[in-house]
Amino acid sequence: xxxxxxxxxxxxxxxxxxxxxxxxxxxxxxxxxxxxxxxxxxxxxxxxxxxxxxxxxxxxxxxxxxxxxxxxxxxxxxxxxxxxxxxxxxxxxxxxxxxxxxxxxxxxxxxxxxxxxxxxxxxxxxxxxxxxxxxxxxxxxxxxxxxxxxxxxxxxxxxxxxxxxxxxxxxxxxxxxxxxxxxxxxxxxxxxxxxxxxxxxxxxxxxxxxxx
Numbered sequence: 001x002x003x004x005x006x007x008x009x010x011x012x013x014x015x016x017x018x019x020x021x022x023x024x025x026x027x028x029x030x031x032x033x034x035x036x037x038x039x040x041x042x043x044x045x046x047x048x049x050x051x052x053x054x055x056x057x058x059x060x061x062x063x064x065x066x067x068x069x070x071x072x073x074x075x076x077x078x079x080x081x082x083x084x085x086x087x088x089x090x091x092x093x094x095x096x097x098x099x100x101x102x103x104x105x106x107x108x109x110x111x112x113x114x115x116x117x118x119x120x121x122x123x124x125x126x127x128x129x130x131x132x133x134x135x136x137x138x139x140x141x142x143x144x145x146x147x148x149x150x151x152x153x154x155x156x157x158x159x160x161x162x163x164x165x166x167x168x169x170x171x172x173x174x175x176x177x178x179x180x181x182x183x184x185x186x187x188x189x190x191x192x193x194x195x196x197x198x199x200x201x202x203x204x205x206x207x208x209x210x211x212x
Contacts, residue, residue, distance in 0.1 A: 006032040007203060012062035012072035014043060017160065021184050022071070025193050029204055034068075041065050051075060051088055051129035052141050059133035067135050069203055073189060075128035077162045079109070079150060081118035087127075090162065102161050109165065110152055122150035126166060126175075128188040132199050140199040144191025159183065 009031040011022050019035045026033060036043055044061045046054040051074040058072035076090030086093040086109065094105035113122055125145045133139040147169050154164030156176030164176035168186070175183055184190065193200075 006030055007206070008032045008034055008066075008068045009203070010034050010036060010039065010041070010062050010066050010068045010070040012036050012041070012043060012058040012070050018073075021180075021187075021189065024181065024184055025190055026200075029200055031204075036062050036066075039066055046074065046088075046091075049088065051127060052131070052143065054088065055129040055131035056133065056139055056141060059131035060137065060139060063133040063135045064137075069132065069134055071130065071132050073128055073130050073192070075126065075188060077109075077166065078125050078127050079113070080123040081116050082109075082112055085112070094161075106154055106162065106165055109150070109162070113150065113152070120149075124148060124150050124166060126162075126188040128192045130189070130192045130196055132196060132203070140196065142192045142195035142199075144188045144193070144195060146186070146188045146191065 007030070009026070011019055011033060013019055013035060014037040019033070023033045041062055044057055046057070048054045048057055054074035055072045058074070059070045062070035062072060074088070076087050078084045078087045091100065093108050094100045094102045096104050125147045127143065127145045129141060129143045131139055131141045148167050150165050151167050151174055152165060154176060155174045156164055158178060158180060159176035164174065167174040
């Protein structure tokens, strides 16, 4: 890439909403943000046992297929009373014969908590792992989390996924009641990106110095 050109950063997702949220969080960097879908890239199956492993798997696949630096995340809801479940399988809890339905997933969480007999408050955390990968196999990972509790029944219609049943520590409103862009800046993904800032700045410097 010629000196002065914007560095392409591939976001390894086909989810348009997630791509928009990444673009919002990365406004302070001089990247051209491109989703995996726009490049015709597939996203590999998440086969690893933890968030970091899945994020790295996706980032490396996108970097090698595109020839560009790639960023991927893996995230989920971890509930203490359920031993950290649904955790890395958060999306799996939403699977139905008709497709992914987080209303069903929330029902499964409620049933599991009732069955556990654990008293309120049900402590939980949204966790996110990020992986930044280069085509040559280099990678950097970072993690972020937001602690809080499960609130049942769910509240609000502004969020997605498990947002309606999660309220962060010190907050009066749940994630399903907070403006999308306000929540985006407070999220587990935002915290993981803050941890990854040195690596992202290094990528920016490679570009300004005329790096590929």
